[in-house]
């Protein structure tokens with residue numbers, strides 16, 4: 001299991017869920033109940049310089065972004 005950040009495409013809600021890898025497809029937004037949620041790849045931001053300004057982190061949507069841009 002892992003704590004993964006998600007963002008809802010429907011309402012923009014950001015939330016964290018502890019999910020099993022096999023269960024990722026069934027994540028739903030806690031605010032609106034939509035299953036149109038996207039995983040936020042926080043790890044990209046923290047694991048190397050190549051992620052700077054790229055990927056999903058450029059929007060500052062992940063909590064681990066503050067140190068990389």
Ligand SMILES: [Zn+2]
Nearest residue numbers: 008011029032
């Ligand atoms: Zn939502």
